Amino acid sequence: MEHHPNRRVESTFTAAPMSSLAFPCRSSPLTPASNSPPVPSPCIKIRRSRRAAPHRHLIAARNSSSPRTVAMAAAAAAAPVISPKENLPPSLTSTSEPPPLFDGTTRLYVAYHCPYAQRAWIARNYKGLQDKIKIVAVDLADRPAWYKEKVYPQNKVPSLEHNNQVKGESLDLVKYIDSNFDGPALLPDDSAKKQFSEELLVYTDEFNKALYSSITSKGDVAEETVAALDKIEAALGKFSDGPFFLGQFSLVDIAYVPFIERFQIFFSGIKNYDITKDRPNIQKFIEEVNKIDAYTQTKLDPQFLLQHTKKRLGIE
Numbered sequence: 001m002e003h004h005p006n007r008r009v010e011s012t013f014t015a016a017p018m019s020s021l022a023f024p025c026r027s028s029p030l031t032p033a034s035n036s037p038p039v040p041s042p043c044i045k046i047r048r049s050r051r052a053a054p055h056r057h058l059i060a061a062r063n064s065s066s067p068r069t070v071a072m073a074a075a076a077a078a079a080p081v082i083s084p085k086e087n088l089p090p091s092l093t094s095t096s097e098p099p100p101l102f103d104g105t106t107r108l109y110v111a112y113h114c115p116y117a118q119r120a121w122i123a124r125n126y127k128g129l130q131d132k133i134k135i136v137a138v139d140l141a142d143r144p145a146w147y148k149e150k151v152y153p154q155n156k157v158p159s160l161e162h163n164n165q166v167k168g169e170s171l172d173l174v175k176y177i178d179s180n181f182d183g184p185a186l187l188p189d190d191s192a193k194k195q196f197s198e199e200l201l202v203y204t205d206e207f208n209k210a211l212y213s214s215i216t217s218k219g220d221v222a223e224e225t226v227a228a229l230d231k232i233e234a235a236l237g238k239f240s241d242g243p244f245f246l247g248q249f250s251l252v253d254i255a256y257v258p259f260i261e262r263f264q265i266f267f268s269g270i271k272n273y274d275i276t277k278d279r280p281n282i283q284k285f286i287e288e289v290n291k292i293d294a295y296t297q298t299k300l301d302p303q304f305l306l307q308h309t310k311k312r313l314g315i316e
Helices: 067-074 115-124 145-151 170-180 191-215 223-235 251-269 281-290 303-315
Strands: 107-108 131-136 159-162 165-168
Touching: 107 115, 115 131, 115 170, 115 251, 159 170, 165 170, 170 251, 191 251, 223 281, 223 303, 251 281, 251 303
Parallel strands: 107 131
Antiparallel strands: 107 159, 159 165
């Protein structure tokens, strides 16, 4: 497939409303509980992007097709982060005491293995807010009762405690962090790019659902999966001023990369299918985003993800 950097992409990124697919990041019966902190593997030296701030139970329990449940099934709370570049706290469990809530500290509540929480985590890192937004990790397999009672009644991650309020929903949080904190902007000023960003953000759930449907099925990669990947390939070629969705790195890339990361691993290791084959834009996107510290600091070990996913799918 040839790369046409200036080709136009039709505005066909329509989907059901986000909320209709906003299943909570929750544990499944196959999620092992863990009280352990994330165990970093040996630090991998990553070339920093010039713009970077200093920076799964892949089972939809057979009778469920929830993309969020599937995403969470891939790893436990102790998932190894490849190159954290900061001292990540252990995950809090049902026996953990709460932090001093609403004391003026800004806290981002995450689960280290949750791709939705990873979105907000990347945004926080990219804007260089490690000293202003504290990471609080929650063990979703053994979550503390106080999290639902005192912090976030929806009882999922991510959530952000800021200015004596708690906000949630991953894409809303990425926008909120961009608008309310200093650091590199996550959206360009260009009106055409802003409009395209909204179309792409609306499409994220439909994209995830289309790809997860093939991962959890026993058959070949579905046509809707191929079509969804081709649509992303075309979207990445809309602007010629960079390898990302809007040319330069933006909140749209943050919305997609935790899932593209997992899809590349799972389709290769489970379906023997390369999502980048004949898709040079996706290949280039993956190469370039892996040069951005804000993202690599949140990545999990690929083999860890794959092995846990295979185990939960019953694949030897």
